[in-house]
Amino acid sequence: MDSTAHAFKDNAHKALGDDQLQEALGNLRHGFTQRRAQARDQLPEFDALRDAARDIKNHTLAHLDLYLERYESKVSEQGGKVHWCATAEDARRTILDICRSVDAKLVTKGKSMVAEEIGLNDYLEANGVTPAETDLGEYIIQLRNEPPSHIIAPAVHLTKAQVEADFRKNHSELPPERSLVEPEALVQEARTMLRQKYLDADVGITGANFLIAETGSSIIVTNEGNGDLTQCLPKVHIVIASLEKVVPTLEDVSIILRVLARSGTGQEFTAYTTFSTGPKREGDLDGPDEYHVVLLDNGRSAMLGSEYQDVLRCIRCGACMNHCPVYHAVGGHAYGWVYPGPIGAVLTPSLIGVEEAGHLPNASTFCGRCEAVCPMRIPLPKMMRHWREKEFERNLTPTAARSGLKLWAFFAKRPALYAMLNRFNARLLRALGGRKGSLRSLPLASGWTDHRDFPAPQGKSFQELWAKRQNGSGATPRTPGA
């Protein structure tokens, strides 16, 4: 997908002025956070499981080459095929080739962020294969021709009224007088519309939450069951997954599954956790004849061994964005590419370059709530700071900010000058504030004073007053170094 990450500020401006979006975001900030907190409170071992989950992924990443080899040989043993793809282009081409090999016209799709990453739908469409998203949220945004705004709740930016309007516009074959007031009616309508697609599809494409080296299985985790109908009805099942999804064993994935849903939706367990291994077996009465895994690198191998390796532990639960004040303010589309929120702020520069996505690691208050809730204990603020350091080193930081910082640092490294400067500023700002105690506008600080008053200083610096106190009251304040 094309990125607008470079235009984060404009995107954010639009998002802040979009009343419907703001209404939808209001639902998110309370629902997900409260449900996660409840789920955590109901499981005393939650934090111990997070540690264990982190350790499993760290171990796997440290041996990724070997686990990938074992995984591939297990897939082959069970009659499936792994397609190694270095780039998004390779992955798109591979999937199209598989579709063409069975003369596919219609493809059903389960939700896959990697498919978004490689821009699969547009590519298939341009090449004569119709992709039908089946996750309800993905279905809705496909009708609107929009990218997802959240990694587990793709249509979280929309209100029910917007969904109703989209259904009326797109399902024109249905009677216009039908009632869609109840949300149940919308779900029922989507169920009906998609049912025939499942049955007609030639190929089903799903993502993978995990790949298991021990068994050669791919796992999807869904609440709707769409991913299951997508893979058990068509002749061909294609799994698209990135390298880092592999975990060693069934026991290992059991640990990580315990923290996945609790962190994301706040459920104890997701409704459907499905382990798929190869095509259907001798005697099976249903299931696909072919099973393909498109295994995508797309920049991940280069993140291994770097300061960004930890982000490869991510299991895409969405907790970081569910708890992010910036995401709550602007929603997912403002981030301008596939992965929004704190995880996107770290991952996007790695995948599409910090020149394009440089705003994202900067657009954080470093409040640390993302790291605090991350089930995989990914130090997201620390990695955003690494990106800021890279930008600073490479002179990508905006010039005004850079020179301002350099000037400030000049003083901050010289305590005597700094003390004089503070004495001066305390008086100047005090004088500007007058008797009101705050300023309504301040040159060079309009970013602050456009939105809030600027509290004026009390008039003298602490160091100045402290020196006075030390010398006995009435004595001339002595400034160190003066």
Next chain:
Amino acid sequence: MSARDQILGAVRRSLKRAAGDGAEETVSARLAEHPRGPVPARAQLPHKEQVALFQEQAEAVQTTVDRLADLSEVPKAVSAYLSSQNLPQSLRVAPDGRLGALPWQAEAPLLEVSTGPARSDDATSLTPVFAAVAETGTLMLRSGPESPVTLNFLPETHIAVVFASQIVGSYEDAWQRFREAGNDSRLPRTVNFITGPSRTGDIEQTILFGAHGPKRLHLLLIDDVP
């Protein structure tokens, strides 16, 4: 160079993998031993309490549970459940020996019973399960000739027969049973962990049922453990 070699080479360079670093052995051992991590205390109860926890957890996610003393009561229980829900007396049964051998005709004469994978217009399915996990009220089903996967997803109502003896504490316990049943690490085409009926929160985070899969998940829990 193949894409495979290119990617694995890039991974090895990034990891600074050296020959003879012992990594092969580490990986082989982990896969062979598949050690368990921390298992929640709630999953380590005596069996009777596991059964109670299973039911409680299943009901907490909108699964309904009917407890029966014996498998032979299933036909009557299915028929009664369908009536109570105002559902048609029609059932697609998995080609499972034990379910097929039940006295359907004698005990539920109004029920129209057929056997096989789900068809698009089947309203209700009846399936066996492989195991059931107490910690989250989760069913474990494995695909095979006796248990087609479509039965778990296509019909609006899914009824499953669960024996109390199939209930285990944790996911790990369920996998242990699976391994001990002679499967080792060989999985069937599909293993489904099912925890409640199909649901979605995609419209304003309101939880609604029957998004694509079953709207109702009903369990017939057979008390086969004295």
Next chain:
Amino acid sequence: MIPSTPNVGLFVTCLVDLFRPSVGFAAVELLEAAGCRVTVPAAQTCCGQPAYNMGDRADTREIARQTVKAFQGFDYVVVPSGSCAAMIKEHYPALFTGEPEMQSQAEVLAEKTHELISFLADVLKVEGVDAQYRGTVTYHDSCSGLRELGVKQQPRRLLASVEGLELVELQEAEVCCGFGGTFCVKYPEVSNKIVETKAEHIEGSQADLLLAGDLGCLMNMAGKLKRRGAKVEARHVAEVLAGKLDAPAIGEGKGS
């Protein structure tokens, strides 16, 4: 083992030094009341967060080096700010990777550095203060103090001992106020949206005074409340605990 008269170095913080010396004096009073001898090294400036969070590691390191040197020899270093304390405690040592001597000095400093309120409550085991406040206050948990240092119950425990004070909990007290240091001027619109929501919760609490442990956050929230014409005033929690309410609240004038 706590010395009978702990020798405390006060890291004033750049914001307190420039904007609100009364917070520094409140800190000194609280520390002295708890039996500490307080020294304020003159060679301190800022903890370096502005440079650190803008990716300027070299300047950060030099500022940190200066702080480490300035605060040698104290039993404790106390900071009336969660974020500056966390900077020293959680982030300084790693700045000196490759300089083992400096790194170990930074680790020594990190070990003895504490945020003011948690120092009083957790280290000195202060259980109450001798102060009065007639009114209702609410408390915002600033991010670094809360999540990096675990400051949560300590201010509440001490506030409970203030005579006449009633604490009402703030809705979403643990959510960021949108300050974020340079964030608030780099992304002013986003920052404004966040602090607007915060201000709504503060006003909704019906408290007449907002407290927090970080002056940066307080200036952000106080500035927003003032712009909205809200009646709620804002102060650093140390001012109330020390009973030092003679200075006007943050952003308030003497004569208005």
